[in-house]
Amino acid sequence: MILFTKLFLAHLIGDFLVQPNKWVLHKEKNKASSKYLYFHVLIHFAATMLLLWDLSYWKIAIVILVSHYLIDLIKLYVNPLFKNKSIPFFIDQVLHILILYCCAYFDNLWMHTLEFFELLDWNLITAAVFVSFPAAIIMSKLLEQMSKQLEMDHKSLPNAGKYIGIIERLFVLAFIILDQWGAIGLLITAKSVFRFNDLKESNSRKLTEYILIGTLISFGIAIITGIVYINL
Structure with a gap:
């Protein structure tokens, strides 16, 4: 559980605390050519490694970096298709959290998911x-x-x-x-x-x-x- 918590905290830091609105607007305008898109995913990688503080987790950090880049890139291109901009935002966040969940419990993903649903009230x-x-x-x-x-x-x-x-x-x-x-x-x-x-x-x-x-x-x-x- 602590692994997922640290990954989620790194996500909150990267997506909300250290991402200025200037970066968001620049990414929406320039999409794949925006330098801030790459700064953004590198910050996620750095935040993940700092919070985990264990080089053995480098593969997880790489998976998060690549998946975050692809999800954000797709969102930038499909965002104009939605009148309600909150829809792609929440879809984007759900996909990121699912990736974090899979990374945190990759060694026992199926059984942990079953246990999670069994414990729900x-x-x-x-x-x-x-x-x-x-x-x-x-x-x-x-x-x-x-x-x-x-x-x-x-x-x-x-x-x-x-x-x-x-x-x-x-x-x-x-x-x-x-x-x-x-x-x-x-x-x-x-x-x-x-x-x-x-x-x-x-x-x-x-x-x-x-x-x-x-x-x-x-x-x-x-x-x-x-x-x-x-x-x-």
């Missing part, structure tokens, strides 16, 4: 997935008739309410699992403070009631899910 994963998008869809169906009676606020970000609800339910689920029920009250208070000005300016009783009902349903779903998980 599938009840927790199911609970977390449920309070995210499935719960958001359930809420939208429950509140569908009410939402039709409200004037849409075009100034708000698209789907902002949905993502706020998902994040708050994940927080509530985590607080329940950690037995921190008081933190749920603080979360409700914080949300109420942020919503206060919106409700005050709109002066709409329907909107106030809609937000209150939606908040109670959202927290209720997360609380019930947390209680079910604990009892399982």
Whole structure:
């Protein structure tokens, strides 16, 4: 485990701590001809060797250097094909981490992967997935008739309410699992403070009631899910 942790730390240093935005822009513009692309992969190689501090791992460092170069190079050329630039970014990061995982456990990769999946808390994963998008869809169906009676606020970000609800339910689920029920009250208070000005300016009783009902349903779903998980 410590080997993977060191490799991951070297990746974080190389990709985020010592890569200026100037390098990123230069790579996007010049692609394979960018000198910063080669500086970048050499920094990864150096960070890996420094953190491992063992010359016997030089083969792992070389694999990481070559794979990082190829993955970054491919990303530079496919990046313009995506309207949402976060998609190639996350794909790039997942591929890098998979390479690190394979390097860390190359001598027993298959068995370690099986053990990893066997140790996963599938009840927790199911609970977390449920309070995210499935719960958001359930809420939208429950509140569908009410939402039709409200004037849409075009100034708000698209789907902002949905993502706020998902994040708050994940927080509530985590607080329940950690037995921190008081933190749920603080979360409700914080949300109420942020919503206060919106409700005050709109002066709409329907909107106030809609937000209150939606908040109670959202927290209720997360609380019930947390209680079910604990009892399982």
